[in-house]
Amino acid sequence: SQQGEEDPQALSIQEGENATMNCSYKTSINNLQWYRQNSGRGLVHLILIRSNEREKHSGRLRVTLDTSKKSSSLLITASRAADTASYFCATDALRGSTLGRLYFGRGTQLTVWP
């Protein structure tokens, strides 16, 4: 399949700790995106990294991309209870019949305990 796969499926940490989530994918990509979904809500875009970028920061978020390994990681530093949510990676295919599709993984459920 072409969708991304997040790892781990679930992650439970204490406030103040860092949370790292990984994503692997199979096709050549235009860009890779991370989204967050709070329980019962829609997805919210967090950060986009292009295929020619290796690292990107946004506030407490740090995303890396390794196109040779077809993998990405999302690091949330100094986590807070409010960071509790599901986190999804999505790949934007580079070409062909899959152009225009965002392929999502099944997400990592992050729980941050106070």
Place this chain on the structure above:
Amino acid sequence: DTAVSQTPKYLVTQMGNDKSIKCEQNLGHDTMYWYKQDSKKFLKIMFSYNNKELIINETVPNRFSPKSPDKAHLNLHINSLELGDSAVYFCASSHGLRQVNTEAFFGQGTRLTVV
């Protein structure tokens, strides 16, 4: 001033019924999508429209028919509802397909329960 709004938020209906979900975006985007999220949170694209034209139609039963009266609206009509259609349906929009920055903006979802 909601960017992507979809209605209703909850929909409970009996098998065999026909129902519609409406979606509107006020972001000026050219492309709109319907996604289905199952009970395991797997999110899969169903349809995509670009400037009112259907461009993506994944393997979805033809009981599902999207309609885009204009580029700000994309509605989803479902005929002869089945138990397996129960899921959360998300509408989303983004800039045109061939823009580099294709981040998508999602609606709040419609939780469809077929009984």
